[in-house]
Structures are given as C-alpha cells and as structure tokens.
Amino acid sequence: MKKAATLFESGSHRWQVIARDPERPSHLIDTNEYLITSGTQVMITDPGGQEIFPAVFSALSEVTDARNLTHIFASHQDPDVISSLALWLALKPDIKCYTSWLWCTFIPHFGGEHDTFIPIPDAGMQIDFGDRALTVVPAHFLHSSGNHNLYDPTAKILFSGDIGAALLPPEHDGLFVTDFDQHVRSAKGFHQRWMGSRDARDAWCTRASKLDVELLCPQHGAIYRGRDVQRFINWFAELEVGVLRLGE
Amino acid sequence: MQETKAQSERRGFDRVTSLNEAAKELISRSFRVDLLALDAMVQSKRGGGSLRGFDEVSSQMRSWSRDLHRELEELRHLSREVVVNVSTASKEDHLLRLLARAAASTGDELATKAVALRETGQTERGQQLNVRWRRVLSSLGDLDQLGMMAVVLSRSAMIEASSGNPEQRAQLNDVSQEFYRNSEAVVAVLKALLKVMRQAEP
Numbered sequence: 001m002k003k004a005a006t007l008f009e010s011g012s013h014r015w016q017v018i019a020r021d022p023e024r025p026s027h028l029i030d031t032n033e034y035l036i037t038s039g040t041q042v043m044i045t046d047p048g049g050q051e052i053f054p055a056v057f058s059a060l061s062e063v064t065d066a067r068n069l070t071h072i073f074a075s076h077q078d079p080d081v082i083s084s085l086a087l088w089l090a091l092k093p094d095i096k097c098y099t100s101w102l103w104c105t106f107i108p109h110f111g112g113e114h115d116t117f118i119p120i121p122d123a124g125m126q127i128d129f130g131d132r133a134l135t136v137v138p139a140h141f142l143h144s145s146g147n148h149n150l151y152d153p154t155a156k157i158l159f160s161g162d163i164g165a166a167l168l169p170p171e172h173d174g175l176f177v178t179d180f181d182q183h184v185r186s187a188k189g190f191h192q193r194w195m196g197s198r199d200a201r202d203a204w205c206t207r208a209s210k211l212d213v214e215l216l217c218p219q220h221g222a223i224y225r226g227r228d229v230q231r232f233i234n235w236f237a238e239l240e241v242g243v244l245r246l247g248e
Numbered sequence: 249m250q251e252t253k254a255q256s257e258r259r260g261f262d263r264v265t266s267l268n269e270a271a272k273e274l275i276s277r278s279f280r281v282d283l284l285a286l287d288a289m290v291q292s293k294r295g296g297g298s299l300r301g302f303d304e305v306s307s308q309m310r311s312w313s314r315d316l317h318r319e320l321e322e323l324r325h326l327s328r329e330v331v332v333n334v335s336t337a338s339k340e341d342h343l344l345r346l347l348a349r350a351a352a353s354t355g356d357e358l359a360t361k362a363v364a365l366r367e368t369g370q371t372e373r374g375q376q377l378n379v380r381w382r383r384v385l386s387s388l389g390d391l392d393q394l395g396m397m398a399v400v401l402s403r404s405a406m407i408e409a410s411s412g413n414p415e416q417r418a419q420l421n422d423v424s425q426e427f428y429r430n431s432e433a434v435v436a437v438l439k440a441l442l443k444v445m446r447q448a449e450p
Contacts, residue, residue: 001332050342054335061268061331066261086342087335090254091261 002052002059004035005175007215007223008155013038013132015155017217018059020173021052028052029080029167032219034159035060036152038130043071044088045150045159046081046219050110053084057091066091071129073136074099075161075219076144077106086111098127098136102146120148137207139163141200149208156214163204164232165190166221177222180231186221188239195241205237253345257338263444264327264334267384270441271320271327274391277434278317281398284427285309288405291423295416302408302420309401309427316394316434323387326380333377340370381445388442395438398431 001021008015018033033056034045042064048056060066069092074082077099088095089111099107101119108117124136127150137149142163150159166187177183195201208216209230216224216232224232251259288306292299344366351359402424409420 050339053339054332057335058328058331061265062328065269066265087339090257090338090342093254093258 002033002055004059004063006063007034007217008157010154013130013154015152015157015215016063017175017223018056019175021055024052024055030220031080032217032221032223033060034217035064036129036134037064037068038132040068041070041130042068043073043129044069045073046075046161047072047084047088049080049083050087053087056084057087069095071095072097073150073159074103074107075139075149075159076100076147077103078144079110081161081219082107083110085116089116100144100146100148122146124148137211139200139204141195141197142204143194143196151211151213153212156212157217158208158211158213158215158229159217160208161219162190162194163236164216164218164221164224166218168221172222174222177224177228180224180228183222184232184235190220191236191239192241195239196243198242201236201239201241205233208233253341257341260334260338264330266441266444268327268331270437271324274320274434274437275324277430277437278313278320281427281430281434282310282313282317284423284430285313288420288423288427291416291419295412295420299408299412299416299420301411302405305401305405305408309398309405312394312398312401316391316398319387319391319394323384323391326384326387330377330380330384333373333380337370337373337377340366340373344370385442385445388438388445392435392438392442395431395435399428399435402428402431 001023002018003020004016004018006014006016014037016035018035021030024030028049028051031046031048031052033047036043036045044060057066069088072085072088072095074097082099085097085107095116096118097107097112097116098118098120101121104117104119120136122138122140124138127134127136132152132154135151135153137151137158139147139149139161141147147161149161149163164187166183167190168186172186213229214225216229285306289310292303292306295302344363347359347366348363350356351363405424405427406421409417409424412420
C-alpha cells in the first residue's frame with residue numbers, strides 16, 4: 001500500500017505526499033498524490049485512477065480523517081489523474097473539484113454532478129483555502145490543452161502535474177531527486193514526447209522561474225528540492241520538445 | 249424506508265472512518281497511559297518499602313497498559329484491513345453497477361457473465377468484510393473490559409497513594425488522577441465507538 005509523508009508543516013497548514021506503492025501492478029503508472037491541509041479544509045491533488053483508489057484512500061486515512069476532505073484539484077483530465085472521482089464522491093458527495101473549464105463537461109464522464117466542478121479560467125485563479133491562499137498557475141499544453149499547476153506561496157511548493165515527471169526504474173524509489181543528472185535521464189523521453197509545444201514550454205519556464213519554489217512536486221516520480229528546482233526549469237527550457245520532433 | 253445503494257456506501261465509509269479515527273486516537277492515548285503507568289512505578293520505587301500497596305497497583309497499571317497497547321495494535325491492524333476492504337468493495341461496486349446497466353439494457357451474454365463473475369467477487373468480499381467487522385466488534389468488546397479494569401486500577405492507586413508521606417501523597421495522587429482521567433477518556437472513546445459500530449451492524 002502507499003504511504004503518506006509530510007513535506008511541509010506550519011501550524012494547521014500542511015502538505016503531505018502519498019506515494020510509492022510496492023504492491024502496485026507494474027502495468028499501472030506510479031502516481032504521487034498531494035494532500036494540502038489548511039485549518040479545517042483538506043484538498044487532494046490529482047487523486048489518481050480508480051484502480052489505485054483503495055491504496056490512496058488507505059494512505060490518506062492514516063494521516064487525516066477522510067471525512068474532512070473538501071476539495072480535489074485536477075491538473076487535467078487524464079485517467080491516472082481523476083478517474084477515481086466517482087469513488088471520492090461516494091465517500092463525500094459535497095467534495096468540490098477544481099479543474100480547467102475546458103474539462104468541466106468531459107470529467108463528469110468519470111463522475112460528478114453539475115455543482116461538483118469549479119471551473120478554472122485559462123489565466124488561472126486564486127483559491128482561498130483554509131486560512132491561506134493558493135495560486136493556480138496556467139500550464140496549458142504541458143501536456144494537456146487545459147492544464148494547471150498549483151502554487152502555495154506559504155509552503156513554497158509548486159504542484160506541477162506532469163511537468164517534472166519521471167518514469168523511474170523500480171530500484172530508484174526515493175521520494176526526492178538526489179542525483180539530478182541521473183534523474184533527468186528518466187524524465188527526458190517523457191517530456192520530449194508529452195510536451196508538444198515549445199512556446200508553451202517557454203512560457204511555463206518563464207512563469208515558474210519567477211515563483212519562489214522550494215519543492216517542485218510532479219504527479220509521477222521524485223520531488224525536486226532546493227537548487228534542483230531551478231536546475232530542472234533550466235534543463236526543461238533547453239530540452240528539444242514539440243510535435244515537430246516526431247517527423248525527425 | 250429502503251436505503252439506497254449510495255446511502256449504504258456512504259454509511260460504510262462513515263463507519264470505517266469512525267473506526268480508523270478512533271483507533272488513531274486510542275493509540276495516541278495509550279502511549280500517554282503507558283508513560284503514566286511507568287511514572288507511577290518509578291514514584292513507588294522511590295518511596296521504598298513504605299508504598300508496597302501502591303507498588304503492587306502501579307505494576308498492574310503497567311501490565312494493563314501493555315495489554316491495552318497490544319489490543320489496540322490489533323485493532324489498528326484490523327482497521328487498516330477494513331479500510332482497504334471497504335474502499336475496494338466501493339470501487340468494484342461502482343464498476344459492477346455500470347456493467348449491470350449495460351447487461352440489463354442489451355441482454356448481452358458476455359456482459360451478463362461478467363456481471364455474474366463480479367457479483368461473486370463482491371459476495372466473497374462482503375463475507376470477508378463481515379468476518380472482519382465481527383473481529384473488530386470482538387476486539388472492541390475486549391478493549392471495553394480492559395477499560396473497566398483501568399478505572400478500577402486507578403481508583404485503587406488513588407487509595408494506595410494516601411498511604412505515603414505528604415510529599416509522596418501529592419505526587420502519587422497526581423499521577424493516579426491523570427491515569428484515571430486518561431483511562432476514562434479511553435473508555436469514553438471505546439463506548440462511543442462500540443455504539444457506532446453496533447448501530448451500523450449489517
């Protein structure tokens with residue numbers, strides 16, 4: 001089963017990651033779910049696919065009362081991101097799901113009512129959450145056409161969805177990036193294939209460089225911390241990406 | 249009124265979450281209780297031969313807190329199993345409902361077979377869950393008995409505490425009273441949990 005680990009804690013404001021399931025079948029891509037708690041509110045980012053719901057729910061229950069879950073943040077519409085939605089709503093029907101306006105009529109195919117979704121405009125938005133504010137940062141076409149990251153200026157954490165993701169070999173199961181050069185070898189192919197637009201990549205790198213980020217937290221693979229955050233942004237800025245690569 | 253599937257599912261989640269949260273609270277209280285029992289033992293040793301009665305009670309308190317901790321670990325383990333069982337059943341139920349709708353609207357043989365197979369799986373899962381719930385109830389019953397014993401022990405400790413000299417009396421009384429308060433809190437959480445579990449019995 002997955003385990004939860006605390007990434008940041010200050011008073012009632014907390015970030016935890018749910019990661020690394022040794023029992024996960026190898027045909028399912030590994031995912032990281034992040035739990036953000038502030039005051040009485042709890043949000044889970046990209047809660048995962050329905051197949052891993054028992055593992056995520058179980059790990060979440062270890063660290064918080066699942067009945068306190070108030071929000072879901074879905075960076076985009078992929079099945080490994082949000083296909084478990086109906087199951088979370090079975091647990092608590094009044095959970096609200098933040099996602100790009102673009103997907104507000106698509107994701108209901110996984111579950112949810114008309115009032116489940118809070119559409120995020122293309123430019124992003126501010127979310128008043130507990131006693132803090134979170135910033136939704138646009139990351140369109142990286143890889144989804146309606147795609148957002150979530151930035152917490154208090155914790156200096158950027159949840160980056162698929163950006164920064166790495167498909168790590170089973171022996172590299174550490175929570176944090178420890179050897180950047182080796183790590184990006186596992187991230188390269190993923191970013192070159194999935195990130196289809198150089199313009200979108202450049203815009204994101206400029207935007208991300210302006211944020212004060214201590215932890216860059218992707219949905220797959222290890223977390224970048226400290227200097228590795230900017231190293232990743234620089235590496236990504238230089239990487240050959242884009243649909244034209246397919247013809248090469 | 250007939251309970252809908254969604255209501256029953258939510259009740260299942262509520263029940264399992266109540267159990268899980270209570271188990272977490274009880275475990276954390278049991279650490280406090282164990283420390284208090286240890287403190288009581290240390291204090292009675294300091295008092296030497298003059299506190300033989302308190303010495304005996306404090307040893308029993310320590311032994312009791314170890315039993316409590318062991319029982320609670322078992323409950324925590326059961327609670328984890330039930331959490332996985334309920335969430336897996338919910339996932340399978342969701343898929344089964346979708347498949348059953350497809351089978352009902354088409355009468356397709358393959359879909360009907362798939363529904364039957366999943367129904368068998370769900371029945372087995374339900375039986376497994378019932379067994380686990382019974383084990384939870386039995387474990388809670390044992391814990392309830394243990395809780396009663398703690399209240400009796402802490403009362404005895406308070407009586408024995410009065411046999412020390414005035415300085416010892418104050419210290420022993422403090423530790424006994426705190427042990428009493430924590431034991432009562434454990435008993436209260438257990439009673440509330442037992443009530444929820446029994447009300448929700450399938």
